[in-house]
Amino acid sequence: EAGVAQSPRYKIIxxxxxxxxxxxxxxxxxxxxxxxxxxxxGPKLLIQFQNNGVVDDSQLPKDRFSAERLKGVDSTLKxxxxxLEDSAxxxxxxxxDVLLGDRGQETQYFGPGTRLLVL
Amino acid sequence: xxxxDQPTEMTATEGAIVQINCTYQTSGFNxxxxxxxxxxxxxxxxxxxxxxxxxxxxxxxxxxxxxxxxSYLLLKELQMKDSASYLCAVRPSYSGAGSYQLTxxxxxxxxxxx
Numbered sequence: 001e002a003g004v005a006q007s008p009r010y011k012i013i014x015x016x017x018x019x020x021x022x023x024x025x026x027x028x029x030x031x032x033x034x035x036x037x038x039x040x041x042g043p044k045l046l047i048q049f050q051n052n053g054v055v056d057d058s059q060l061p062k063d064r065f066s067a068e069r070l071k072g073v074d075s076t077l078k079x080x081x082x083x084l085e086d087s088a089x090x091x092x093x094x095x096x097d098v099l100l101g102d103r104g105q106e107t108q109y110f111g112p113g114t115r116l117l118v119l
Numbered sequence: 120x121x122x123x124d125q126p127t128e129m130t131a132t133e134g135a136i137v138q139i140n141c142t143y144q145t146s147g148f149n150x151x152x153x154x155x156x157x158x159x160x161x162x163x164x165x166x167x168x169x170x171x172x173x174x175x176x177x178x179x180x181x182x183x184x185x186x187x188x189x190s191y192l193l194l195k196e197l198q199m200k201d202s203a204s205y206l207c208a209v210r211p212s213y214s215g216a217g218s219y220q221l222t223x224x225x226x227x228x229x230x231x232x233x
Contacts, residue, residue, distance in 0.1 A: 003172065004161075031219065042123075042223030043162065077162050091161060095219060106210075107152075108221045110161035 004111030012117045018080040021114045025094030034089040089113040121145045123224035128228045139192045141207035154206040202231045
């Protein structure tokens with residue numbers, strides 16, 4: 001089974017520039033998450049989708065961050081304009097549909113991440 | 120609110136046993152996860168506890184005490200490849216959409232030395 005795919009793996013931009021990240025979840029996984037992981041810290045949830053709908057975006061800095069999952073499969077996360085403090089690894093994760101999957105576990109599977117450096 | 124604490128760093132010797140502790144104070148509880156994260160890589164799932172007690176999986180075991188808000192990950196017969204960060208994550212009580220979110224601790228960086 002193919003895992004969660006993300007691209008690009010690395011990105012270096014200057015502050016105030018824009019950047020976009022792409023994620024393709026595991027086939028059949030309806031729930032998709034974007035996390036931000038700053039060096040030395042655990043992942044912090046930015047946004048959660050179920051199919052093509054947003055479940056929770058309460059921690060997404062909406063003045064500069066946006067995300068979409070138009071067809072309920074792959075997703076993009078955009079930052080515009082970027083700030084120095086956005087330097088982090090952006091992780092995408094997916095899990096089985098909350099209604100059909102094993103409610104006891106609902107393990108999240110992570111992609112390799114995109115390492116962003118804002119100069 | 121959610122608060123998850125774990126030690127920042129630990130060092131242990133190859134072949135030994137190490138215990139990584141995690142304490143949590145969360146608004147509701149519906150499971151605790153441990154993930155392993157090698158430097159520059161994505162977190163990978165190690166274990167899951169929702170009931171009190173010990174879950175064993177090969178060299179790795181995880182323990183949970185819900186009344187104490189406490190868990191530990193036990194790694195036996197340490198190998199050099201076990202050098203990684205270990206993330207404790209808590210899932211709040213199930214209440215519909217969004218309930219499968221995880222809140223992560225900052226991670227414990229384990230260094231295994233010869």
